[in-house]
Amino acid sequence: MKRINMLSKADMVKGQGVLSAHDEQVELAREVMENRAEILENAKGSSDITHYHSINPEYYLSTFRRRKQGALVGYVHFLPETVENSISLPRFAKNIFYKYMISFYKRMDYLVTVNPVFIDKLEAYGIPREKITYIPNVVSEKNFYPLGKEEKRKTRERYGIRPEAFIVLCAGQLQKRKGVFDFLDVAEKMPQCEFVWAGGFSFGKISEGYEEIKARMGHLPSNVRFLGLVDRKEMNQIYNMADVMFLPSYEELFPMTILEAMNCSLPILVRNLDIYQPILFDYVLKGKDQKEFAKILENLKEDPVFYQKSAGLAFTGHEFYSRKHVGDMWKSFYERVFQEEQERKRTEKTETAADRSMVLWKSKKQQYI
Numbered sequence: 001m002k003r004i005n006m007l008s009k010a011d012m013v014k015g016q017g018v019l020s021a022h023d024e025q026v027e028l029a030r031e032v033m034e035n036r037a038e039i040l041e042n043a044k045g046s047s048d049i050t051h052y053h054s055i056n057p058e059y060y061l062s063t064f065r066r067r068k069q070g071a072l073v074g075y076v077h078f079l080p081e082t083v084e085n086s087i088s089l090p091r092f093a094k095n096i097f098y099k100y101m102i103s104f105y106k107r108m109d110y111l112v113t114v115n116p117v118f119i120d121k122l123e124a125y126g127i128p129r130e131k132i133t134y135i136p137n138v139v140s141e142k143n144f145y146p147l148g149k150e151e152k153r154k155t156r157e158r159y160g161i162r163p164e165a166f167i168v169l170c171a172g173q174l175q176k177r178k179g180v181f182d183f184l185d186v187a188e189k190m191p192q193c194e195f196v197w198a199g200g201f202s203f204g205k206i207s208e209g210y211e212e213i214k215a216r217m218g219h220l221p222s223n224v225r226f227l228g229l230v231d232r233k234e235m236n237q238i239y240n241m242a243d244v245m246f247l248p249s250y251e252e253l254f255p256m257t258i259l260e261a262m263n264c265s266l267p268i269l270v271r272n273l274d275i276y277q278p279i280l281f282d283y284v285l286k287g288k289d290q291k292e293f294a295k296i297l298e299n300l301k302e303d304p305v306f307y308q309k310s311a312g313l314a315f316t317g318h319e320f321y322s323r324k325h326v327g328d329m330w331k332s333f334y335e336r337v338f339q340e341e342q343e344r345k346r347t348e349k350t351e352t353a354a355d356r357s358m359v360l361w362k363s364k365k366q367q368y369i
Helices: 017-032 057-066 091-107 117-124 149-158 180-189 210-217 232-241 256-263 274-280 290-302 304-320 323-367
Strands: 002-007 037-041 049-052 071-076 110-113 132-134 167-171 194-198 224-228 244-247 268-271 285-287
Touching: 002 017, 017 037, 017 071, 017 256, 017 323, 049 057, 049 323, 057 091, 071 091, 071 323, 110 117, 110 323, 117 132, 117 274, 149 232, 167 180, 167 232, 167 256, 180 194, 180 210, 180 290, 194 232, 232 256, 244 256, 244 290, 256 268, 256 304, 268 290, 285 290, 290 304
Parallel strands: 002 037, 002 049, 049 071, 071 110, 110 132, 167 194, 167 244, 194 224, 244 268, 268 285
Antiparallel strands: none
16 A cells, blocks of 8 residues: 655644644545555655655755655645744844745655645746646534534633624734734724634744734733634634634735634635635635725624625635545545656666666677777
8 A cells, every 4th residue: 555654743833724734634635545545644664655744854854865765745835925924033044944945845746735826936936837736725524613502602601702792703823914903903993893813922922023912912902802822622612603704814825714714604804815816716705904894894793694695605615625625636636646656666767777788788898899
């Protein structure tokens, strides 16, 4: 049986989407490749495919040995431009990290990106387009799904939130690019709603905007609460206690939180970013600034028909990004890699045999000269 080894140290940083994406993808791979390939995690032995979910330095070094065993697959969760406003480091340190990141990607035989927009960007960094495949993120219906009214009431009670409150939820790391200040400003404009942020400073004090955000958190409006880092097992309850998911980020790739909210049939409001166009279509509501955000949220609160339509669109998005659909994409991808790797090894073996024959022929020829 073929072997696929998943390498990741995403669990070193709690509360980031890379960890959630890894867990979901590994579970899905086990399901779709059952009886076809054994899925390993951080195994030291050989494998037909080594699938890198993170870009740790020790993984870079391992590529030289593992390339002799089989194909190298890299999972592109970020690029320099998406990291730029996530962590606060000296410019020279960022430049070194960015060069390392692209060098890591160039070591791969295949790259998988969760947003088609990044295919052009990766190509601009000098990576051949034919090496890149688009496969979206996925979220299991076993982990995120709609709950009943009683469960919703109990969760609100546990967090000290009124049963009748209209809750606007954001789930994500506390970083400036996530639109934290827009979230707070909109909350101030809408005292009739409760605003809840689930997530914390995953990168600690080097999180971009750390000092500014901490200072603002010291003077929060009465209708705002930050829950800090929440275990993913608890997030299904958090989504279900909310009335709308509000993600005012300025930069994203393909947030797992959007897929999780879709699974729960929660209306979703995001900033109107170009990067969302090829992946979110009309499944979400979009606004360009705080004024539009507040207006859309008010409509969701006051207009039941508009609310139900928006919730329905979100659930349609969940159906589009179903495990079946995305699972078929992964199965097709792995099967293609197996086949191409087999052909590569066969070609190398033939070329090696030919080279040996040539050396032997030259050796014999020398004997008669």
